[in-house]
Amino acid sequence: MSRDYDVVIVGGGGAGMCAAIEARLAGARVMIVEADTKLGGATALSGGVFYAAGTSVQRARGYDDSADAMFAYVMTLNQWRVKPDIFRIICDRSGPCLEWLIELGAVFPPAQLVKGGVETVPRAHPSAGAGSGIADVLINRVGAMGIETALTTRVERLLIEDGRVVGIHALGIDLRAGAVVLTTGGFGNSPEMRARFFPTAAQHGERVWAVHDPAPYIVGDGITLGEAAGAAIVGHDTGLxxxxxxxxxxxxxxxxxxxxxxxxxxxxxxxxxxxxxxxxxxxxxxxxxxxxxxxxxxxxxxxxxxxxxxxxxxxxxxxxxxxxxxxxxxxxxxxxxxxxxxxxxxxxxxxxxxxxxxxxxxxxxxxxxxxxxxxxxxxxxxxxxxxxxxxxxxxxxxxIGVTGAGLDIDRECRVLDSAGIPVPGLYAAGEVLGVLMGKRYAGGGMSIGPAVVLGREAGVQAAAYAGSRSARLPEQG
Ligand SMILES: Cc1cc2nc3c(=O)[nH]c(=O)nc-3n(C[C@H](O)[C@H](O)[C@H](O)COP(=O)(O)OP(=O)(O)OC[C@H]3O[C@@H](n4cnc5c(N)ncnc54)[C@H](O)[C@@H]3O)c2cc1C
The missing domain is CATH 3.90.700.10 (Succinate dehydrogenase/fumarate reductase flavoprotein, catalytic domain)
Incomplete structure (x- = not known):
């Protein structure tokens, strides 16, 4: 069966753009499909704070910090109820990913480094230019790499054959792909999703609102798309x-x-x-x-x-x-x-x-x-x-600052079903995940940090999967 792209990314916010950049670097033909009129998502609207340990910014302020210390802090604060193997990756790569953003042009002034939560060493790195300071360098990189982008295109369903995700459907068109990455962000703007997955927030009725408010498509589409492919939804009633x-x-x-x-x-x-x-x-x-x-x-x-x-x-x-x-x-x-x-x-x-x-x-x-x-x-x-x-x-x-329920993944960012088995061809990263939030928030920057770390990993893994399948099967278009 021919394919239109090796990797299709659903949602062009922070995690989606990171996935696209890495998949393209791995040689994949990549398409970002974005429902909104522009790339950026909640990432562009955000405060642009990035949570990381062992960075050049910390060292410039004289702080000695490590991924181990960050891991111990996050896991203890959340009573070990967030996924340890995923947080090990996040903590290990938070520092290198911040340096990567700096190489791409993002600026994290050392003078603005603060404690984002109740940690003892400051790890919250505010970006100059807030969220757009991070989103813009990713948008520029996506453009410079010639990654194709379909804006104003809301993905309505996944193409599934023999239990395998083989593409997406949007605006009446099927787009076939070697792998699909869901990076649709959270569900803060959907009252139905809030009632279902975040009752602690929803109990407040009409008072409830999400900071995602200006981003119209932060309504949990990734959960709906994933569920239809057999994905488990985890992290019930968590979030900031x-x-x-x-x-x-x-x-x-x-x-x-x-x-x-x-x-x-x-x-x-x-x-x-x-x-x-x-x-x-x-x-x-x-x-x-x-x-x-x-x-x-x-x-x-x-x-x-x-x-x-x-x-x-x-x-x-x-x-x-x-x-x-x-x-x-x-x-x-x-x-x-x-x-x-x-x-x-x-x-x-x-x-x-x-x-x-x-x-x-x-x-x-x-x-x-x-x-x-x-x-x-x-x-x-x-x-x-x-x-x-x-x-x-x-x-x-x-x-609602961040929603916590969503898709389960393994260390390769493969979306898992309720038996913990990967749904073939389906990857995910960012706020659409349900493995990042407990009932405590480790600190400011703990959403964009994981979105960048896992977005990059999802891109690498999706490209590898798409490549291996095209190597094994005569499906390259
Ligand atoms: C005001 C505000 C301040 C914040 N401040 C911080 C902060 O300082 N630090 C921090 O760590 N976190 C912060 N957050 C949270 C953080 O911004 C998000 O958790 C994070 O950026 C999510 O990244 P993402 O890539 O997963 O999703 P997003 O960046 O939200 O991107 C998701 C994209 O998917 C698109 N999409 C959705 N459904 C579909 C579909 N069906 N088809 C196609 N496209 C679709 C959306 O339009 C959107 O562009 C803040 C959030 C807000 C709103």
Whole structure:
């Protein structure tokens, strides 16, 4: 049977472009099929942070780090519930893949290197130019290598013969291939997929939104395509989930430090500025998966304007949701509650007034002492809840940063069925995978890093498979 291409890549984001580059380098005839009007996907929209160990950027800052240390950290944080053999590859190659991106022209300024999660050595490498700083060098490389690309072409189904994936179907056309690589990204924009695969997020109903919002095809097509070929779907109910004040579609990677966060028992349950490695699930484990941010008039008038609190990490991240004007508009609409006394506020929020008063007393004493006797965090507590009116804003972990359920793969990026056996001819990489996320997020950059590492590997392996099949079988067109 003739083939149109050796390797067809479904989805031209970060993982897909990396796969295409490597497959082409291996001598394969490659086609990227992309549903959107342009290449880049969520990768181009992202913050462009790349998680890696043992890099020249770390060394420039004097940090000694290793793949072993990164592996121990990621696996322990996720209680060994992410796939160890896949993470061994990710950790071993994260450094070399960052250097590869630098060779292609990406810039990761050493001064911007930060801790992306709760690691002890900074491993989050922000790219100059954020996500497009990475996507653009890949797009340029794809173009320079003459890799064919079909834009505005959404793959509708895989061609399957005798249990083997032999191509794709899109826009009424069959395209035959030696191997197919699924790199369609996550499913954050699909309410149906969220309900099915990410119920911890979906429970928040209309408040739920995904940061993938501007990328229209991040709807889980790779899961649907893979399932039809017999692929197993793993990683149920995992992903990066961020607390949100519920104000529009604003990314709020952390809460500002000038408020007090309590659960429905009126108890503080985590440091307000805890790392987003853990905050989403810590919040969702509280009664009814809800919390209240409590603050007073003085904090609203002063702290909400202070750049130290709007952008506490100096990362250029603003929190417009927590500025005074925004909050006052929300008060007028009844979205943020206000009361003259704490007792009244407790009643409006459905909290026990005695419990809230007790928690506030302890919190205020901490503010007076400029120390957190509850969680012993470094950031000082400087804004007591003391001078009315008092405010309460409901916080829920309802923003999806990355989706975690998806396809299972082996070390060669072959898609596996429920028996753990490869589906012949089918490969996958990137956010479409279900083996990368536990209920903790190792840190900023832990999505683009694996997408690049495994995208490259999927390209190498798919090209090898397509080549070996064309060597064995008279199917080269
Ligand atoms: C605002 C934002 C900030 C982020 N910041 C970071 C960060 O700093 N660091 C980090 O590690 N992660 C970050 N992430 C997450 C990260 O960007 C993604 O997890 C990662 O880029 C996914 O790469 P991918 O190649 O798997 O998918 P994508 O880059 O999303 O590419 C998937 C592509 O597949 C296409 N596609 C889908 N279905 C089909 C179909 N049926 N046919 C053809 N094409 C299809 C899509 O249109 C898309 O172009 C962020 C995400 C967002 C949205």
């Amino acid at each position: 989930l961020l607390p949100s004040s519920g104000h529009g579609r604003n990314l709020e990677p952390f809460m500002p430090p000038w408020l007090m966060l309590v659960n429905l028992d009126a108890q503080r349950f985590m440091p307000e500025m805890a790392s987003y490695s853990i905050t989403g699930y810590a919040l969702n484990e509280q009664p009814e998966a809800r919390a209240w941010a409590i603050f007073d008039e003085a904090a609203l008038r002063t702290a909400s304007h202070d750049i130290r609190y709007l952008d506490p990490y100096g990362a250029g991240i603003n929190l417009p949701t927590w500025e005074e004007d925004t909050i006052r508009r929300r008060v007028a609409k009844g979205e943020v509650l206000v009361a003259d006394t704490l007792d009244e506020l407790a009643s409006l929020c459905g909290l026990d007034a005695r419990a809230l008063a007790h928690s506030v007393d302890r919190y205020n004493a901490d503010c007076d002492a400029r120390a957190d006797s509850h969680f012993f965090q470094e950031e000082e507590k400087a804004f007591p809840v003391r001078s009315g009116p008092f405010y309460a804003c409901e916080v829920r972990a309802s923003t």
